[in-house]
Amino acid sequence: MIKSYKFRRNLANAIIYIILGVMCLIWISPFVYLVLHSLRADGGVLTNNALLPKQLTFQHFIDLFAGSTSSSLNFPKWFMNTFVVACFSCVISTISVLAVSYTFSRLRFGMRKPLMNIAMILGMFPGFMTMIAMYYLLKIMGLTDPTHELFGFVERQLVGLVLCYSCGAGLGFQISKGFFDTVPRALDEAATIDGATKNQIFWKIILPMSKPIVVYTVLTSFIGPWTDFILAKIIMGDTHENYTVAIGLQLMIDPDHKTQYFQQFMAGSVVVAVPITLLFLKMQKYYVGGVTAGGVKG
Amino acid sequence: MTYVEYKMLNPMQKFAYNFKKFFKNAPGAIGRFFKAVGLAIVHFFVGIGKGFKDFGVTFVKGDWATKLSYVIFGVGDIHKGKYYKGILYFLVEVLYVLFMVFFGGEYIYKLPTLGTATKVVEYDEFGFEKVLDHGDNSMIILLYATLTIVVTIVVFAVYISNIKDAYRHQIMRQNGEKPTSLKVDAKEFLDGKYHITLLSFPILMIGIFNILPLIFMILIAFTNYNGKEHLVMFDWVGMQNFGNLLNVVDSARKANTFFGIAGWTLIWAIAATFSNYILGIIVALMINKKGIKLKSLFRTMFVITIAVPQFVSLLLMSQMLTQDGAFNILLSHFNGGVNPRIDFLAGTPLMARMTVIIVNCWVGVPYTILSMSGILMNIPEDLYESARIDGASPFKTFTKITLPYMIFVTTPQLITQFVGNINNFNVIFLLTGGKPSNPDYHSAGYTDILVTWLYNLSMGEQKDYGLASAIGILVFIICATLSLIVYNNSKSMKDEEAFS
Numbered sequence: 001m002i003k004s005y006k007f008r009r010n011l012a013n014a015i016i017y018i019i020l021g022v023m024c025l026i027w028i029s030p031f032v033y034l035v036l037h038s039l040r041a042d043g044g045v046l047t048n049n050a051l052l053p054k055q056l057t058f059q060h061f062i063d064l065f066a067g068s069t070s071s072s073l074n075f076p077k078w079f080m081n082t083f084v085v086a087c088f089s090c091v092i093s094t095i096s097v098l099a100v101s102y103t104f105s106r107l108r109f110g111m112r113k114p115l116m117n118i119a120m121i122l123g124m125f126p127g128f129m130t131m132i133a134m135y136y137l138l139k140i141m142g143l144t145d146p147t148h149e150l151f152g153f154v155e156r157q158l159v160g161l162v163l164c165y166s167c168g169a170g171l172g173f174q175i176s177k178g179f180f181d182t183v184p185r186a187l188d189e190a191a192t193i194d195g196a197t198k199n200q201i202f203w204k205i206i207l208p209m210s211k212p213i214v215v216y217t218v219l220t221s222f223i224g225p226w227t228d229f230i231l232a233k234i235i236m237g238d239t240h241e242n243y244t245v246a247i248g249l250q251l252m253i254d255p256d257h258k259t260q261y262f263q264q265f266m267a268g269s270v271v272v273a274v275p276i277t278l279l280f281l282k283m284q285k286y287y288v289g290g291v292t293a294g295g296v297k298g
Numbered sequence: 299m300t301y302v303e304y305k306m307l308n309p310m311q312k313f314a315y316n317f318k319k320f321f322k323n324a325p326g327a328i329g330r331f332f333k334a335v336g337l338a339i340v341h342f343f344v345g346i347g348k349g350f351k352d353f354g355v356t357f358v359k360g361d362w363a364t365k366l367s368y369v370i371f372g373v374g375d376i377h378k379g380k381y382y383k384g385i386l387y388f389l390v391e392v393l394y395v396l397f398m399v400f401f402g403g404e405y406i407y408k409l410p411t412l413g414t415a416t417k418v419v420e421y422d423e424f425g426f427e428k429v430l431d432h433g434d435n436s437m438i439i440l441l442y443a444t445l446t447i448v449v450t451i452v453v454f455a456v457y458i459s460n461i462k463d464a465y466r467h468q469i470m471r472q473n474g475e476k477p478t479s480l481k482v483d484a485k486e487f488l489d490g491k492y493h494i495t496l497l498s499f500p501i502l503m504i505g506i507f508n509i510l511p512l513i514f515m516i517l518i519a520f521t522n523y524n525g526k527e528h529l530v531m532f533d534w535v536g537m538q539n540f541g542n543l544l545n546v547v548d549s550a551r552k553a554n555t556f557f558g559i560a561g562w563t564l565i566w567a568i569a570a571t572f573s574n575y576i577l578g579i580i581v582a583l584m585i586n587k588k589g590i591k592l593k594s595l596f597r598t599m600f601v602i603t604i605a606v607p608q609f610v611s612l613l614l615m616s617q618m619l620t621q622d623g624a625f626n627i628l629l630s631h632f633n634g635g636v637n638p639r640i641d642f643l644a645g646t647p648l649m650a651r652m653t654v655i656i657v658n659c660w661v662g663v664p665y666t667i668l669s670m671s672g673i674l675m676n677i678p679e680d681l682y683e684s685a686r687i688d689g690a691s692p693f694k695t696f697t698k699i700t701l702p703y704m705i706f707v708t709t710p711q712l713i714t715q716f717v718g719n720i721n722n723f724n725v726i727f728l729l730t731g732g733k734p735s736n737p738d739y740h741s742a743g744y745t746d747i748l749v750t751w752l753y754n755l756s757m758g759e760q761k762d763y764g765l766a767s768a769i770g771i772l773v774f775i776i777c778a779t780l781s782l783i784v785y786n787n788s789k790s791m792k793d794e795e796a797f798s
Contacts, residue, residue, distance in 0.1 A: 009589065016584045023581065024599040027660065031606060033624060034614050096503065099496040107493040115497075122508055124778045126721055126749050129770035132756055132763060133511030133518075136441060167507035170500030197485075198492035227607040230723070234757070246609050253617065262617075269610045280605035281598065 034273075038266035060267040073261065075268055077241055078248040081158060085244065086225040088162045093169035093221035098214065101173035102202055105180035106188065119171050128230055134164060135234050146239040157235055157242045164231045165224055179213040180206060219283050223276055245272050331783055349458070356465045367464040371457065374464020380477040387460045394453045402446035409443040412436040412521070412533055436532045437523070444514045448505070518767040525761025532764075539768035552765070555740040555751070562651070563747040567719040570658045575712060577659060578666020579704065585667070586674045597671060600664040608661065612728035615657050619643050619729075644733040647744035654745055658725050673707050674700070717777045726750045748773050 038060055040053035064075045104116055138144050143160035183206060191201050207214065225232075229246040236242050243251065245268065251257065252265040307315065357368060363377035372387030413434025420428045467477055478486075487495045519539055523532040542549040543556040585596050603611065618624040619642040630637040642653045677700065685695045726732065732743035732750050741760045742751045748769055755766035 013587075013589055016587060016590060020581070020584055020590075020596055024596060027603050027664070028599055030611065030614055030618065031602065033618070034610075096500040100500050103493045103496045107496075109493050112493075120781070121778065122504070122512070124717075124781060125512060125774045126752060126770050128723070128749070128753060128756075129515050129767065129774075130508065130511035133441070133514040134507065136437060137507070137511060140438075140441070163503075163507060167503040170504055171508070197489035199488035199495075202492075223607070227609055229609055230753075246607070250609070250613065253613065265613075269614065273606045273610045276607055277602060277605040281601065 031273075034266055035270055038263065038270045040263065060263045061271070064264050064267045064271065073248070073252060073257065073264075074241055075245075075248065075264070075271075078243050078245045079271070081155075081242060082226055082244040082246075085158055085161050085165070086222050089165035089169075089225055090218060090222040092162070092166035093224075094214070094217050096166065096170040097173055097176055097217050097221070098207070100170040101177040101180055102206060104173060105177045106201075106206070107198065119173070123171055131231065131234055134231075138163070138235065144235055144237075146236075146242060155242055157239065160235050161225070161232060161244070164235065165228070166221070169221060176210075176213045176217055179210060183209055215283055219279065223280075226272060226276060327783065331779075353458075353461070356461060360465055361468055364461070364464045364468050367461055371460045374460075375467060375477075378464075378467035378471055378477055380463075380467055382480050383463065383483075387456065387463075390453060390456050394449070397449065398446070402442070402449065405439050405442040406446055408434065408439045410534075413439050413531060416531065433530070435530055436521075436528075437530075440517060440521075441514055444510060444517065448510055448513070515767045516771060518763050519771055521764050523763040524765075525763070535764070539764045540772075542765065543768055543772070551738070552740050554738065555742055556769075558736075558739065559742060559746055559748055559751050562744070563720060566651075566655070566722075566747055567716055569655050570662065570719045570722065570725075571712065571716045573655065573659050574662040574666050574715070575708075578663045579670055581663065582667045582670035582674060583700075586671060597667070600667050603661070603664045604668065608724055609728060611661065612657075612724060615660075616643060616729050619653060619657075643730045647734055647736075650730055650734055650745050654726060654729055657729060658722075661725060669711065670704065670708070673704060677703050713780060717781055720747070720773065720777060721749050722747070723749050723753065727753065 036053055036056075039056040039058065041055035041057035041059070104112060135144065138160040141160075143156045143163070145156050149155055187205055187209075188201055191205055196204070225244060227246060228244075229250060232244045233247045233250075236244075236247065240248075240251070249265055249268050249272070252261040252268065258265075304312070304315070357365060360367075360374075364374045367374040370388065371391040372384035375381075375384030375387060377384075413436050415433045418433065422428055470477065520534055520536060521532045522528050522535045522538070542552045544553060546553045546557070581600070584590070585593055590596075620626075621639045621641050622637075625642065626637050626640055629640070641649075643650055681699050682695055685699060690698070726745055726747055727750050730743070730745045732746035732754065734745075735743040739746075741754050741758055746754065752766045752769045752773070754760075755762045755769070
């Protein structure tokens, strides 16, 4: 009896291992394909009809960073654009999100419920319904003009993009508010009795205790600009040198460029995906902690 | 039916009972929802009425300075010795008047007609164009008028607060109190009024870049603004855009497109949500099963899919699914070396739709696995322990503990995902871009959902901003109704402070 039970359990586990293994293979293989083909020497997938490359080369990566600076597809410039935009919008978004979520979680004032409801309603409109209005707004502010730089060195379109990414960030307070809600209130009360102001409680008690959610917020708002392609496309239009990597890579596989740039697209995707993936895996601990501690509690 | 009677039913009967109960209660729930909405509206107007009453009462009771504050901002405060605040109020009024005279007034005046003057050009003797009068641009008029209205509302709020403050200081003087100094007030912004300090910057940003464009676009839904004959000058058309979308008789093409796409959006949202949910739960259970090793390896494998930016994985997929893509090459190995050249994404409508749903599984399942793993680890261990002591089989603990717990915890998440899938732009846009195109549709294809259609209408070949905004509003109504019903019934909303 015992033996057959053990046998059945082992059999079940073996089946599960096989299923999980196959599923992992399905989920991972496109990325393996991506990496292999970015290194492929013997012609691209468009000319050569083989799944696995026979020779490997770093030439496409070299081309990506050095070869195309003269043409309109300037990947290093795109990379720097995205990096700068990501850094600035990350700072602004993080400040907004943490301020709003702390306020709604910890402070009690008359407009609290109405404001939270307004935020919820605003979040339900399809995001790009406002794209056109946003574009004209930036145009009126002079932030879509590619020819004149702000103070002589700041690209106006990039400033516009930073504003677009970070201005609405305050609306995404739900997850970090959920996290702040789980920090015991007794701590606040004890600090208040000791004479701390709300400001001191925020900086000296809540923030140090909320490292996972701070990291999570920083991470998500930093990754945002790397992956957005709608707003960037609308603001940049045809100004290729101000593109971010997402729309740049999309440009590489449009019908006009695809034959020439397909492998560079693969290489560029790897260049973008690898750092973000590593960052994400490194922070996965915080991510899981953040999501489960803040988002879901029944 | 009593609890004991219910417990004695067999599972089928229980299911039938619950099924009946759900549909019997559904009208009540929806009714309660609309009642709550109605009550909120009533409360709103009662609040306004009360505001007016206070407004009058304060005027009657106020001294001369408070009364003067009704016309000139800040007089009351200055009279009572609260100089800095009074001067600030006064400055707001001066700036607002200047703003209205030199800027806003003109646009408010033009708002009802959205401009009448057309562009006037003259050609000189060489045939060069010389613009005498640029004419009106309806878009600019509407945008600036919206801005003016928003500014006016803000200034009105300042006006009310100015009156209240003047009256408060009058009462304070009657009681022999002195107004607080600037230093004390400034300190108060770090403690009692800390919410104002924290919220002012985010609210300013949201106001300019979210609320203002949103009001503008809602107004656009009632105009005939499009990319062709009404690019510069357009007019109010009332509900015509909504009529075009819903009236199958008079505007058959647009209405058919709308209902066709709305139907597919619904199918897509249901299929995408439930396929992800069920598959995600199954895999999460397998990974978290006792006795399975390498848990973190498996989890990492799936998490990589989340970590890779979505546009990379989706663009990659769209390239792999073309006629010369990797999948067809893979299939050719089973096909005797002949490439079947199946067009997964732009072939037959059915094929394209199936592909989109399957690829969405590939994209979405890891998210479910990730959040489910967290929930599974959160189930208190003592529940299982006591079940084991009572002699429950593993199957029984699964159906009686794990499953109810997970369904209970994740139901709100399920609805959020459903709403998210209605708005799931990325997957459709990057994979198929709406293809295969449908000649019977108004600039849309078979796999287009409502939001990608909205995108086509505002960015594509045939621009029709009015129609696009009308679609946006309809999508909002659908999503808002769904989410409000869920949020009002979810436990975390009712029981906000359960964990603090």
